[in-house]
Amino acid sequence: MSTIYEKAGVGLDRGYEVIRRIKKYTKDTHRDGVIGDIGAFGGLFGLKALNISDPVLVSGTDGVGTKLILARDYNRHDTVGIDLVAMSVNDIITSGAEPLFFLDYIAVGKTDPNHIEAIIKGIHDGCLQGHCALIGGETAEMPDLYQNGYYDLAGFCVGIVERTKIITGDDVMVDDVIIALPSNGIHSNGYSLVRRIITEHPEIDLNQYDELLKEIPIDALMRPTKIYVKAILTLINQVNIKGIAHITGGGFDENIPRALKSNQGVDIDASKIMLPPIFTWLAQIGKLPRREMYQVFNMGVGMVVIVKQNDVLQSLKILNDMGEKAVVIGKVTSTPGVKITW
16 A cells, blocks of 8 residues: 555555564463563563562563674574573563563664564574563664665563562672683674674675585574573572672673672683683784673673582583583672683
């Protein structure tokens, strides 16, 4: 249908087609508490069914960043939706919260129903991994703000935790032990640096198999952020977790101290960490100082949990039984800051 709005660059029919396609992706993410279906002006969720005596809601919001530029350039739209969910659900579980529901916002220059469906399919997959319901979202077509082919993503997640079980880091003590849950690659942070390295080396074909990586570089670069919800919630139910940190932008130096008291620091033995090959690849190509990489990337650690010494073996068993390959990488100290040796 041709309209004046269409002549201004906004396609109503394309938007209707997107809505028709995405409805099938929301139904199987529903969980106890979801009320109604998508299409209303707001998503509804009831808390009564959760049987929590003193509930505290925990919210998180984030995007995917400049990784989206690689998604556009290499037509890889099917995994960035997982990244979008992961960045929020991984954040709220650091407080001990169980994710409840998720909403997305997709801003585009021109709606391509195939691309939008691929993104929503990824969001659907992320919600299943994060055990949260996809209860709504918004797609906005803005041709004067975004060039054709460009888009941005934002996500918003709400979780819940019993007030007495909130993890704050206030109980962390010197000599408590730091356990790392491995990442599967870069996740969704540091891509401005990644893209600069790639741009400075146009001779590298990201679609050509690389011997160091043992795969095609673009596959390694677009691997979605790992979601830790099930592993962390399982651990929380069996062990007294003192602190949790999601290793995102700012790497070790910015994120681990957020799980500590202000007068505490950590000693990290990086030799214990299984470093994904993508970081070695980036270091060699970009000639990156190793210590600085820990200030930018997750360097093989997606999440850390802090427990007392007596809980280490049980924690490792629980996590490793879930396939996490968790390892002890350090301890809490009385010296503020992050000390890393390798």
